[in-house]
Amino acid sequence: MLSHIPPNGVAPANGYSHVVVGEGRLVVISGQVALDAKGHVVGEGDAAAQACQVFENLRRCLAAGGATFADVAKLTYYVTDIAVLPEVRAARDAYVDTARPPASTAVQVAALFRPELLLEVEALAVIPW
DSSP, X not given: OOEEXXXXXXXXXXXXXXXXXXXXXXXXXXXXXXXXTXXXXXXXXXXXXXXXXXXXXXXXXXXXXXXXGGGEEEEXXXXXXXXXXXXXXXXXXXXXXXXXOOEEXXXXXXXXXXXXOOEEEEEEEEEEO
């Protein structure tokens, strides 16, 4: 079980948690991008479609590790344009408990490994013992 702890003296978080504590088995998910099962880009030029594919890929990867989004302690977002965060958050909100969201970091990057990709998201999950 994960505990979400609001730290004293830190501005309240909006849409993420500052501190998430868990005890158990760590599941580390590599950054996922908007590629389908055959390696084709989903939603070229469409951040919302890419975000949906990314979170579905994350769901599948978490399941392979025996985890669900309820076990996710931390998400890291890499976006080529920070302006796509509303679309990314909308996709994320379909998968996470928005009342107790994971800790997160968003970083704008110059490029991802393929120019048609707009975002990449990695996850850390903790499965209780």
